[in-house]
Amino acid sequence: MKVLAISYLFPNSQYPNYGIFVLNRAKALQQYCEVKVINPIPWFPCSSRFTRYHNFDRIPRYETIQGIDIIHPRFPIIPKYLKSLDALSYSLAVVPLALRLRKEFSFDIIDLHWTYPDLPGGALLSRLTGKPFLATIRGHEAFYLEEPGFRKNIVQYCLKKSSALISLSQKLKDVAVIQGCDENKITVIRNGVDQKAFRLIRQDEAKKHLGIPSKKRALLVVGSLIQGKGIDRIISSLRSVIDHHPDVHLYLVGSEGAAGFFKTSLESQIRDQHLQQCISFVGEVKNAELAYWYNAADLFCLASRREGSPNVLTEALCCGCPSVATDVGSVREIMSEEYLGFVMPNQDDILHGLLAGLQKTFDRKKISDHMLQYDWDWCARQIVAVYDQVTGEEQK
Secondary structure (H helix, E strand, O other): OEEEEEOOOOOOOOOOOOOHHHHHHHHHHOOOOEEEEEOOEEEOOOHHHOHHHOOHHHOOOEEEEOOEEEEOOEEEOOOOOOHHHHHHHHHHHHHHHHHHHOOOOOOOEEEEOOOOOHHHHHHHHHHHHOOOEEEEEOOHHHHOOOOOOOHHHHHHHHHHHOOEEEEOOHHHHHHHHHOOOOHHHEEEOOOOEOOOOOOOOOHHHHHHHHOOOOOOEEEEEEOOOOHHHOHHHHHHHHHHHHHHOOOEEEEEEOOOOOOOOOHHHHHHHHHHOOOOOOEEEEEOOOHHHHHHHHHHOOEEEEOOOOOOOOHHHHHHHHOOOOEEEEOOOOHHHHOOOHHHEEEEOOOOOOHHHHHHHHHOOOOHHHHHHHHHHOEHHHHHHHHHHHHHHHHOOOOO
């Protein structure tokens, strides 16, 4: 089977971690299908002067990453404004290219990895070629329900036209059904985890590698420094945590992120609570080093307000790190066993969950062993089953 993947989210030579979960899924699918990727890049005059779009002009038109061939056409945008027009410019960049590509790569199915602006272009391409298309719902924000404008209407319409949908959690499936999608066309499939990159290491060795004092108890957060990740919730609870556990130190791993700048607000909150000596901003970390952070941490904290299938949680657990996480997205499905940690209510007060996680003794090897069954091949096999159902083909 030949799969044409279209994704606004995808790594490239300039931003190798951007949408890396899409690359991981595509790599796993390569064992069962031929996959080519179209990853359009937004463009406007002088875009390199804007922090969010810095280096976008250096992204090549064609590249191969870990065996996946990727085409990066450009589509014009107006930053921050008239986002409904992106559907048109994106489609004009994708559809003619895909029709030309079809002459040498006769794809059987169109796989969309984000909703907007992937959906309008994918739906049009499906109509022109007669090939089925499916889309993956990766988070609540993919519905654009709280935004003004027509994006939410475009997404709702195209989702209902899709041949199949993949949802990263039951909660996201429920939202899609409320939006009018046929529940029989929606399959819940979580992301897998890269077990070669994220593996169990002795905690004392990991702390030594990172220069973390062995007597310090490390709380770890991994994610972009944006409001939706709920880092402010953890900081609000940290003073009370330290009153109970004076040896605790919080490490924040992640960049400020393209979705918005929240670091200044966090720094102000830290100063107001006099926590400067108890919190470290680590910055963005490559995957090779990230495994050491998960293994060094005594407790991983996910306080997000919304998620799809949080990769950082499965990565932490794969490294044997006990975790506490708010009940968002697929968290409850991931944290299916008590020995993995605690699921907290999705609210601002998370103190009880943090204290419970610090007070309990965990078997880190048992946690890591539990996650061995959830690799990217596990995810890919389920995706291929959806492909087969949609196309009527059987993989030999």
